[in-house]
Amino acid sequence: MAANSRGRAPLPRGISPPVRLAFGRAEGRGRRDVGLRRVDEITIVLVSWKDPDDTVRAIESLAAAKARVLAGGPRVSLALVDNAGGALDREAVRAIWPDASVSVNPTNRGFGPAANQAAAVAQGDVLLFVNPDTRAEGEPFSEIARAFRERGDVVAVAPRLVDDVASPEPEVGETRKRRLARPDREDQFTFQLRRLPRLRDDARELLLLDHLAPNNRFRRKFRYADRDPEQPLEVEQPAAAALAVRADGFRAAGGFDERFVPAWFEDVDLCARLRERGAILYWPAARFRHRGAASSEDLGYARFLPIYYANAIRYRRRRYGLAARAAYRALLVAGMAMRLVALPVRRRLPRPRREAAVGYLKTLALALGTKG
Template identity: 30%
Template sequence: MIDIVLVNWNSGSQLRDAMASIAANHGGLVGSVVVVDNKSSDDSLQDANFGNQEIPLDLVLNECNRGFGAACNQGAADGRSEYILFLNPDTRLFPGSLSIPLEFMERNENSGIGIAGIQLIDSTGAVSRSCARFPSTPLLLAQALGLNKLPWLRAWSQHMGEWDHAHDREVDQVIGAFFLIRRSLFQSLGGFDERFFVYFEEVDISYRARQAGWRSVYLADAQAFHAGGGASEKVKAHRLFYSLRSRLLYASKHFSFISYWTLVGATLLIESISRAVFSLARGGLEDLRNTLRGYVMLWRALPVVLAKDRK
């Protein structure tokens, strides 16, 4: 059985669509669904039961936005099933979205696989790039310099842009939009590191799982819809800030001293310029303003960001 956890923050009708798809495609495999709301201000919780009478539903209402990782931990604590599926509100399940990965994980020969993701389809019907390499100093420096945007350097892309995601494959990590993990593994790792407010929390736990001897796999035979962006599209400056902040936190945990401070310098100096240039060329003045706002927030948070424990 699978317990499904959805973290909601101003997801609007997307949350209701996701819940409807769970009700339509659960196939008797879902033990419970937990929706953790991070102080939404929209109407996404207007129907508290989301029209779902078949699956036990628990609604957790936070008094503030605790962040994605912390809310996921809250939701996971409420379940008892052998597997936990962390599912974004901007996803929709299809037939086989649950049964195929669950059957795969249950095979004896796959007992060493702790995390699984499936093929995600975007609004155009194309297959999204939903798997990634673990971050490294060269990969993140390539991003800071904008080199990963060049067609002939796609191999430098952390998100494996050179691979069509058309077949099963063992990978470093799958993205958190559809993140299926064994409960025993999740608990042994202490869940998500709640210092990651949003972004990189699934990268961190996937890396810690690999260090503990577990593997992650991508399954192309099962599909789900994923819109991408979600509510964070409405707060682009904050999205950039939290992305950069979480990247630096990840590096502080897992990189060497020299690599970490090299990345700090590249992020604050080189990348701030390259992002400003790209955003102005791509989206004009409004995009540039969002980029600058994100960096202003990062600079203001530096005393806290740089003081994070390297644990």
């Protein structure tokens, strides 16, 4: 995609060039976009990778939800990228969604580049990014459109994510009493909403404090668990498993930074830039079910962990000062060393010990070898 930088203001403070943004440079810091008076069309942006069957099931769910949109509601279109070299059954996709835009990449470009690729051909006023392991519940599109109409300062809307398992939902009013899950066993209540990373939050997670006391009040505040999840809420960084973004705001912000490959932290970085243009609103009346951890499971923990933390370091290079970046690297070294020491005596592990040890060692080497 050709970048169009004519008339663009310099990059916001804290973003150092060159930044690989698909839609040109991000426009001015602190600028607030004019609200959407109406949403005529929502384009779903879906990137398929390791599990094409999961993608087809997601499309079936989205098509069923589209069929429930009442007259006067938004049109819903689909822009799909197959990032697995043609593994996706395009005939099956066409049978479910005949007018879908389908692109095929010969190799995995990564989530951010492929999502930008789909966004470039999208026609909607709103881009709804969803993961293949996400399923629509009911008809969420009209509620997403209503959220943009009701709040003129909103640049992005996060529907509520619920667990894709057969478990009873808490009663209304009981959700605020829910306890946060451990970091290695997160449910959607724990996972979805969070504030942008700060060094104090990094310290709690890396030094295992959040593992030892997962429901501590600092983590509850960081994850918005001290707020009522039944009510709309302005947030800093919702998960992008289902995230609706104004198309003009997404392009003005520059889209996903394509250096965050194959995935992880491209959504954190995007939210940081979107918040310079408007509010990000959690809207629980629109709901999606989300399994979670599909990409990390496909990679395997020993490959996933160093990739995740390489992108974590990349994000902090852009958003932290020099001293905070050095402190983060020291915390990462300490955190991986602590995990290696504790590994032989841990009773229950969500993965094989050898795989965990390899992941910790690779991440430790990454932290020791990283500069800046």
